[in-house]
Amino acid sequence: MRMRAGWRERQLDGPTSGRNAGTSRLKLPYEWQIGWRYTRAGKRTSGNGFISFIAMVSMAGIALGVAALIVVLSVMNGFQKEVRDRMLSVLAHVEVFSPSGSMPDWHLTAQEARRNPEVRGVAPYVDAQALLNRGTTMSGVMLRGVDPTLEPQVSDIGKEMRVGNMSDLKPGSFGIVLGAALASAVGVTAGDTVMLLVPQGRMTPAGMLPRQKRFTVVGVFESGHFEYDSALAVINIQDAQTLLSLEAPSGIRIRLADMQRAPQVAYALSRSLSGDLYIRDWTKQNRNWFSAVQIEKRMMFIILTLIIAVAAFNLVSSLVMTVTDKQADIAILRTLGAQPRSIMKIFFVQGVTVGFIGTSLGVILGSVIALNIPVVVPMIERLFQVQFLPPSIYFISELPSDLEVADVTRIGLIAFGLSALATLYPSWRAARVKPAEALRYE
Structure with missing residues (x-):
């Protein structure tokens, strides 16, 4: 027993004595040195390779969980950004309209709006609901009247034309531009004629007719x-004003330098524009869709965080086994004067080191994959002869990815926090080891 205890004492004192190469370690508390030694130890010092295997599994689980969460959230951010950008190629960032349905002084309102430094473009518009008829096919449509010369300032429809040009919408010619899916559903192309019916009717001897x-x-x-x-x-x-019997546009549409500041700019315009006006930004027009996306992203975050939690709490089992294996070492330290708090620090350092390494590897792996999704996904598709996003269904052929630093930081902090939390019980248990009982059978 005396020889075994003496050997362990020399082993514990080894890093801080003897050679000059180890003098730099004197700057660190001995709890940190012993904790790091236990982290690096394998069969050579622990006597139980299974403990090291469990620690490696815990580290790998944390890394894979962190990487999976980063990749999934990056893909969801990419989808949201892709859909949002396509949506805002048609929608304006801010709309200003009159409750009466007509804005005779829209030039004055546009001039006042341009005084805001965030505003980059202003154009008038008319909105209405209508029915589009072609033969026996009828479809409800969102009818929008625009000024072809000013519309490019607030939307990208002119850049998305498959057939024709926005400049072909000449006043009095009663031309119409349709969405691709709508034109396909009705069965028309450029040069065909369609009948447009609006609910604003006229009174006839036969009654109200649209x-x-x-x-x-x-x-x-x-x-x-x-x-x-x-x-x-x-x-x-x-043509829209003639069809709807309006004397002026319904309002103006505004494009901003930064679409993310649309709510703040809308509030500022509500205080600076004159007249009784309604103002809405793009986040209010599509509130249900964005709320659904945020809920989905939040739930996915919670679900994948549970995977990280399971991997992090695997540290509990590995540290408990380490404490059991190191009871004699703990007893020697206690007899040399180490306080229970110092024993807790030793195993806390060991668990936190495993959690930090696993989290760091996961952040690096997840970030690399997320940044290379356009390369990784096509490679997997070619390898397994599959196509994840058929263009006929999803309207996009590539899996989008948008890696956000805020998401990576939050994921890393949560994973590291869970790892640190998982070390508390084993560390507390190590501090409660009684030296006399631990050395009884040594």
Whole structure:
């Protein structure tokens, strides 16, 4: 027993005595040195390779969980950004309109809006609901009247034309531009004629009849957002006013330098614009969709965090086994004067080191994969002869990815925090080891 105890004492004192090469370690508390030694120890010092294997599994589990969470959230961010950008290629960042449905002084309102430094473009518009008829096919549409010369300032429809050009919407010609899915559903292309019916009717001896007008299809656009490609019809703003019997546009549409600041800019405009006006930004127009995406992202974050938690709490089993294996060492340290708090620090350092290494490896692996999704996914598709995103269904052929530093930081902190939490019980148990009982059978 005396020889065994003396050997362990020399083993514990080894790093801080003898050679000058180890003098730099004197700057660190002995709890840190012993904790790191236990982390690096394998069969050579622990006497039980299974303990090291469990620690490596815990480290690998944390790394894989962190990497999976980073990749999944990056892909979800990419999808959200892709859909948002396609949506805002059709929508304006901010809309200002009159409750009466007509804004005669829209030039004054546009001039006041341009005084805001965030505003980059302003254009008038007319909005209405209508029915599009072609033969026996009828479809409800969102009718929008625009000024072809000003519309490029607030939307990208002109850049998304598959057939024709926005400049073909000349006043009085009653031309119409349809979304690609809508044109396909109705069965028309450029040069065909369609009948447009609006609910604003006129009184006749036979009763109230809806207004209707024949339009010529002059173009087809494809934004990539199915909701608008299948329901949006664009005509000249003067033709819209004639069809709807309006004296002026419904309002103005505004594009900003930074679309993320749309709510703040909308609030600022509500205080600076004159007149009784309604103001809404793009986040309010699509509140349900964005709320659903945020809930889905939050739930996915929680589910994948549980995977990290399971891997982190594997540290409990490995540290408990380490404490059991090192009871004689703990007893010697206690007899040499080590306090229970110091014993806790030793095993806390060991567990936190494993958690830190696992988290760091996961962050590096997840970030590398997320940044190379456009390369990794096609390689997997070619390898297994599959296609994850058929363009006919999803309207995109590549898996998008948008790695956000805030997400990576939050994931790393949570994983490291769970690892540190998992070390508390084994460390507390080590501090409660009684030297006399531990050395009884040594």
